Amino acid sequence: MAAQPSSAGVAGAIALPLGDQPAAPAGRLRRTLKITVPAALLLLIFALCFLGPLIFAVPSPTFTNILDANEGLFSPHHLFGTDQVGYDILSRILYGGRASLEIALAVNGIGMVAGGFFGMVAGYIGGWRDAVMMRFIDVLIAFPGIVLAIAIAERLGPSEFHVILALTVFSVPAFARLSRAATLRVREETFIVAARLSGTRTNRVLLRHVLPNILPQLITFNLLGMGIVVVLEGALSFLNLGIPSPLPSWGNMIASGQTVLTAEPRLVILPSIALFLTVLSLNLLGDGLREHWSSR
Amino acid sequence: MSQERAVSPARGAELAATEPDPAAAAPLLEVENLRVDFHSAGQHVRAVDGLRYTIRRGQTVALIGESGCGKTVSSRALMGLLPRSARVSGSARLEGRELVGLPEKRMRQVRGAEIAMVFQDPTRSLNPTMRVGDQIVEAVRAHREAPRAAARERALELMRLVRLPAAAERFEQYPHQLSGGMRQRVMIAIAIAGEPKLLIADEATTALDVTTQAQIMALLRDLQLRLGMTLIMISHDLGLAATFADEVLVMYAGRAVESAPTRTLFEHVRMPYTKALIDSIPRLSDPPHMVLNVVPGQAPSLAALPPGCPFAPRCPRASDDCREREPPFSLQEPDHAWACWHPFGAQD
Amino acid sequence: MSSDATAPLLEVRDLVQEFSVRDSSGTRKLTVHAVSGVSFALDAGETLGIVGETGSGKSTLARAILQAPRPKSGDVLLRGQSLVGLGGRALAQARRNIQMVFQDPFGSLDPTWRVNQIVEEPLVAFKVGSRDERRKRVAEVLELAGLDPSRHGRRRPRELSGGQAQRVAIARALALDPALIICDEAVSSLDVLIRAQVLNLFERLRSELQLAYLFIAHDLSLVKHVSDRVAVMYLGKLCEIGPATALYHQPQHPYTVALLASIPSPDPRAAPAELEATVQGEPASPIDPPSGCRFRTRCPRAQERCSLEEPRLRMLGPDQYAACHFPVSEPAPVPAVAAEAQ
Numbered sequence A: 001m002a003a004q005p006s007s008a009g010v011a012g013a014i015a016l017p018l019g020d021q022p023a024a025p026a027g028r029l030r031r032t033l034k035i036t037v038p039a040a041l042l043l044l045i046f047a048l049c050f051l052g053p054l055i056f057a058v059p060s061p062t063f064t065n066i067l068d069a070n071e072g073l074f075s076p077h078h079l080f081g082t083d084q085v086g087y088d089i090l091s092r093i094l095y096g097g098r099a100s101l102e103i104a105l106a107v108n109g110i111g112m113v114a115g116g117f118f119g120m121v122a123g124y125i126g127g128w129r130d131a132v133m134m135r136f137i138d139v140l141i142a143f144p145g146i147v148l149a150i151a152i153a154e155r156l157g158p159s160e161f162h163v164i165l166a167l168t169v170f171s172v173p174a175f176a177r178l179s180r181a182a183t184l185r186v187r188e189e190t191f192i193v194a195a196r197l198s199g200t201r202t203n204r205v206l207l208r209h210v211l212p213n214i215l216p217q218l219i220t221f222n223l224l225g226m227g228i229v230v231v232l233e234g235a236l237s238f239l240n241l242g243i244p245s246p247l248p249s250w251g252n253m254i255a256s257g258q259t260v261l262t263a264e265p266r267l268v269i270l271p272s273i274a275l276f277l278t279v280l281s282l283n284l285l286g287d288g289l290r291e292h293w294s295s296r
Numbered sequence B: 001m002s003q004e005r006a007v008s009p010a011r012g013a014e015l016a017a018t019e020p021d022p023a024a025a026a027p028l029l030e031v032e033n034l035r036v037d038f039h040s041a042g043q044h045v046r047a048v049d050g051l052r053y054t055i056r057r058g059q060t061v062a063l064i065g066e067s068g069c070g071k072t073v074s075s076r077a078l079m080g081l082l083p084r085s086a087r088v089s090g091s092a093r094l095e096g097r098e099l100v101g102l103p104e105k106r107m108r109q110v111r112g113a114e115i116a117m118v119f120q121d122p123t124r125s126l127n128p129t130m131r132v133g134d135q136i137v138e139a140v141r142a143h144r145e146a147p148r149a150a151a152r153e154r155a156l157e158l159m160r161l162v163r164l165p166a167a168a169e170r171f172e173q174y175p176h177q178l179s180g181g182m183r184q185r186v187m188i189a190i191a192i193a194g195e196p197k198l199l200i201a202d203e204a205t206t207a208l209d210v211t212t213q214a215q216i217m218a219l220l221r222d223l224q225l226r227l228g229m230t231l232i233m234i235s236h237d238l239g240l241a242a243t244f245a246d247e248v249l250v251m252y253a254g255r256a257v258e259s260a261p262t263r264t265l266f267e268h269v270r271m272p273y274t275k276a277l278i279d280s281i282p283r284l285s286d287p288p289h290m291v292l293n294v295v296p297g298q299a300p301s302l303a304a305l306p307p308g309c310p311f312a313p314r315c316p317r318a319s320d321d322c323r324e325r326e327p328p329f330s331l332q333e334p335d336h337a338w339a340c341w342h343p344f345g346a347q348d
Numbered sequence C: 001m002s003s004d005a006t007a008p009l010l011e012v013r014d015l016v017q018e019f020s021v022r023d024s025s026g027t028r029k030l031t032v033h034a035v036s037g038v039s040f041a042l043d044a045g046e047t048l049g050i051v052g053e054t055g056s057g058k059s060t061l062a063r064a065i066l067q068a069p070r071p072k073s074g075d076v077l078l079r080g081q082s083l084v085g086l087g088g089r090a091l092a093q094a095r096r097n098i099q100m101v102f103q104d105p106f107g108s109l110d111p112t113w114r115v116n117q118i119v120e121e122p123l124v125a126f127k128v129g130s131r132d133e134r135r136k137r138v139a140e141v142l143e144l145a146g147l148d149p150s151r152h153g154r155r156r157p158r159e160l161s162g163g164q165a166q167r168v169a170i171a172r173a174l175a176l177d178p179a180l181i182i183c184d185e186a187v188s189s190l191d192v193l194i195r196a197q198v199l200n201l202f203e204r205l206r207s208e209l210q211l212a213y214l215f216i217a218h219d220l221s222l223v224k225h226v227s228d229r230v231a232v233m234y235l236g237k238l239c240e241i242g243p244a245t246a247l248y249h250q251p252q253h254p255y256t257v258a259l260l261a262s263i264p265s266p267d268p269r270a271a272p273a274e275l276e277a278t279v280q281g282e283p284a285s286p287i288d289p290p291s292g293c294r295f296r297t298r299c300p301r302a303q304e305r306c307s308l309e310e311p312r313l314r315m316l317g318p319d320q321y322a323a324c325h326f327p328v329s330e331p332a333p334v335p336a337v338a339a340e341a342q
Helices: A024-052 A087-125 A127-142 A145-156 A160-187 A188-196 A204-238 A251-258 A266-294 B001-005 B070-079 B104-108 B134-141 B149-160 B167-171 B179-191 B210-227 B238-244 B261-268 B270-277 B322-323 C058-065 C088-095 C115-127 C130-143 C162-174 C190-209 C220-226 C243-251 C254-262 C271-276 C304-310 C334-341
Strands: B026-040 B043-056 B060-064 B086-094 B115-118 B199-203 B230-235 B245-251 B254-259 B330-333 B337-340 C010-022 C029-042 C047-051 C073-078 C098-101 C180-184 C211-217 C229-234 C238-242 C315-318 C318-320
Touching: A024 A087, A024 A266, A087 A127, A087 A160, A087 A204, A087 A251, A087 A266, A127 A160, A145 A160, A145 A204, A145 C162, A160 A204, A188 A204, A188 C098, A204 A266, A251 A266, B026 B070, B026 C243, B043 B070, B043 B086, B043 B245, B043 B254, B060 B070, B060 B238, B070 B086, B070 B115, B070 B199, B070 B230, B115 B179, B134 B149, B134 B167, B134 B179, B149 B167, B149 B179, B179 B210, B210 B238, B210 C254, B230 B238, B238 B245, B238 B261, B245 B261, B245 B330, B254 B261, B254 B270, B261 C229, B270 C190, B270 C254, C010 C058, C029 C058, C029 C073, C029 C238, C047 C058, C047 C220, C058 C180, C058 C211, C098 C162, C115 C130, C115 C162, C130 C162, C130 C190, C162 C190, C190 C211, C190 C220, C211 C220, C220 C229, C220 C243, C229 C243, C238 C243, C238 C254, C254 C315
Parallel strands: B060 B230, B060 B245, B115 B199, B199 B230, C047 C211, C047 C229, C098 C180, C180 C211
Antiparallel strands: B026 B043, B026 B086, B245 B254, B254 B337, B330 B337, C010 C029, C010 C073, C229 C238, C238 C318, C315 C318
16 A cells, blocks of 8 residues: 555656657667568568579479489579478478478467467466366376377377477467466556456457457467477477378478488578577567567 | 744754855765656656756755656656666766666665765665564664674664664664654664765655654654765755755756746745745645635646747746747856746846 | 435445455465545545545555455445445446546556547446447546547547546546545646646536546645545544534644644745654554554654554544544643653
8 A cells, every 4th residue: 555656766767858859760770670570571481482483484393303312502493402301401491491380380379379379368367267277277287298299199190280280289388387476466457456446347358458458468379489489399290299291390300311411401590590690580579579578 | 942932943044055165165965967767668758857056065055846847757866876767968976976877786885985865765664574673783784894793883883873762782683673763763773874974855754753753854864964974855845944954955856947046046936836836835824714826737747848948838928939948947147047938136 | 227316425433344365474464444434425526535645545545445355344335325235237327426537647548559449448437328438428528627638539548648538537437427436546646737737627527527536645735625525544544524624723632643744834934943843753554553543653652552442533623523532622630741841
């Protein structure tokens, strides 16, 4: 029951009345660049993977000609060369990116919607129902996730859809935890009390007050988590439980390339660069958005 | 204590500290044309503009104004406690020694030993994971080499000095085990550990309850007399200033707009902004439901100050010249300075 | 809704609110006695100020009146109808008549909403009128609260100053045309000049709309300014309640006296010396309140009787009640005065 003017800490005590002046152009530009540059890079990567093969001709990623095996970089017909069985690397990076990005989007999408909703409801209603719901999530977290994912993938057999199912075992509880923690914080805000005293029903409070206020955190987490999903898919591929051969993914390209790492390092390096650029721009975009949202 | 005195505080007790001994009247702090500029995100804000004041030894000066008027920024500038984006210019001399532009290493010797500060929020200023006694010991040892046992003795002495009940017992406690008022006493003990000449109390009682506020203010005044400290109190509460300060400096939009000995200020207020501040305090003697005298609008954005006097857009006495030329802040009567083209009570 | 024409607008009877907390080691369950048996009545169009320090239970009292959360025991009657037994929609309907304005203007407004939406929210919740009618009402109450609907309506809270944000909160409270507004430290966090503007706004709304207020604050001078009657709370109990003017001129409870003595006067001719005359120490814990009179641990007039017997509110002046065995108007208990005189 703090009765007094809200106090500011040592660092925050200096309040300058900036009024509702718009931020000066230079500052706004820098902030905008932090979002637009990584977003543009991501867009480019998505366009290359999903539209690229339709626009410029690349060999099929699953077509192999043993005569063309082990071609070097910039060889005719094969810009990035071919691997030890004659697959075109550029083509496999583009098509593999398709699979990896689809999996990342789907896994985190399902995690954010299902886990986010679950955590938000649990956090908002509180009490014993919250306790029961979160113990369920705790069980999922406590169970060695990778073992569970392997069990699922093994039981269902390797396919992209099954990889997605297996990996949501990680994403759903993570989003649920995050969303619950964010909801607990928002729930204590006076505007929630004000809304409830105004007669607003619980569903509406959740949808219109809680959700918009926790969404920035969920989206940032979503972006930062996508890179991890791509790598996890690679781990499943390594156990032959990921995208089934001969279909490519960045994960299984890196995994299979590791066997000839010393002889042909580009088989690992090239898909790794693609993965690195994607993860980098996802992280930069996540950071940029977080900064943007926290500044308002 | 009789009831009558408690109900209506006895009047007429003279402000003993108002007329200091002439020998001790040499200025302790002279602030001259102090300016603080912030550059961040391409935005330029002048938070303090041409501030000028002098404090004599043993005085209590109140810096009064609304949030963002520059009262906190200007006093942090004295201690080099501003973020990197701040540029401080002008001059502030403590006993003739220039503080503006002092290298961080030398400034560290000034902090605590010459100037100390007590902040508004004692909860956030104390380390929650450390016993309060150890935090005071740390402050003691920051200012002089002392064996642990001696520093501990000194810390206990300081705790008694700030009238923390059961000092030895409190020594072992953590901040969350103390009440807000006791935490602020700990902060004061830390602040006076280096026997500073100047203590800056930045809204030090704002977060406290009224009865606690009265106790802390009484403590500060008592310490000031006993230790011969000079006190700058930063506050938004003109009533508090009227009760405790010898001199009041009113700030608006980063500028000084009026300064005078407290009594003079209240009896012969000149600047319309000061008048507005005084009028806006509800008085116990007012009948219920009385309409307060208010000025419209809100404080201007420092990023887009109007030309002329910054208070002109809200001022009932403003004329065209106020909106064109900024009035200088200058001494216009003995001890009484103001910045206004159309002050109250002056002959036009 | 059934209502009794002769009943006061709001009646609070022996309200008790307690919370359970765990001690610092987390092993024992402790009870916080936040509000312990508070009773008062408020008439339509009347303003009751409630003053108290941190931990006095004044904000808990406000929430308990609104049944958020429900009080532990006691009764709250709105125009004679008890709110305690009501649930769900019936309670929501009854609460239409009581709105609340909070301390932190920004905290009480959803940062992702626009001003128009915020003010419209209670109208939507109670399905009042058509969309156009609601829009008109929003503009109307924004103007009542001193805002320009065309300039401020589309803004988000962060684009407002503190004073403007509090006006938005006031407009939202007015939207359903309530009979009573509970102001919980509603002007405490505002700058002095803005505070005066908002106080004047409350006064104007009171006379224009015949509103009743429950005006909760820690600052006696603010409360006095707006209130017809004032109640002083200490550690969950009412110490004194009475007409504002009487309470300030002839306070009966020693705690009221101490609070009044603690207010720094804006008149420098009033001597500063007397601040020491206020009470010493700090309030006891509401987890383990003192026996008998809860103020006795800090009271300069406390006697043995004060620790044994809890004082009840009794009339000590016209409509003025205090809960004290040795009120200020009666001869002081002998030993205490003897001790004080030295």
